[in-house]
Amino acid sequence: MRISVIHGPNLNLLGVREPDVYGRVTLAEIDRRIDELAAELGVEVTCVQHNCEGAIIDAIQQAGCNADGIVINPAGYTHTSVAIHDALKAVVIPAIEVHLSNILAREEWRHRSMTALACEGVIGGLGVDSYLLALRGIVALGEAGS
Ligand code: DQA
Numbered sequence: 001m002r003i004s005v006i007h008g009p010n011l012n013l014l015g016v017r018e019p020d021v022y023g024r025v026t027l028a029e030i031d032r033r034i035d036e037l038a039a040e041l042g043v044e045v046t047c048v049q050h051n052c053e054g055a056i057i058d059a060i061q062q063a064g065c066n067a068d069g070i071v072i073n074p075a076g077y078t079h080t081s082v083a084i085h086d087a088l089k090a091v092v093i094p095a096i097e098v099h100l101s102n103i104l105a106r107e108e109w110r111h112r113s114m115t116a117l118a119c120e121g122v123i124g125g126l127g128v129d130s131y132l133l134a135l136r137g138i139v140a141l142g143e144a145g146s
Contacts, residue, residue, distance in 0.1 A: 064091030
């Protein structure tokens with residue numbers, strides 16, 4: 001099984017970006033933990049990070065051709081992007097949305113996720129564990145579907 005992990009804008013700054021909200025863990029460390037779990041689960045994972053909406057859409061479309069599932073943290077685009085929503089709808093593979101923080105416990109404008117409407121599920125508020133649980137979830141979905 002092949003899983004595509006897509007990190008959205010500003011997540012390349014994890015470690016130094018608002019550590020009171022996102023903690024001190026870097027994106028490289030998150031990807032390392034994802035790779036470790038993927039090896040344990042016996043699945044192939046590729047992790048990419050993009051700051052631009054179009055590049056995220058390209059990554060989703062590519063995953064639609066090459067992968068069996070998507071784990072995505074659309075970051076700031078979560079709350080605004082019709083185009084990422086539509087890309088997730090356009091591909092036939094399932095996606096799980098991830099957030100490091102609990103977006104429902106933050107500013108009101110973060111409470112709405114446009115992209116989650118196109119996902120099978122959402123996991124948030126658990127830091128790096130949000131990603132690890134989402135990976136387990138997408139693998140379980142794939143196994144249930146196959
Ligand atoms: C985030 C939450 C978003 O609201 C924010 O814009 C981010 C990160 C999270 O992982 O908690 O960039 O997606």
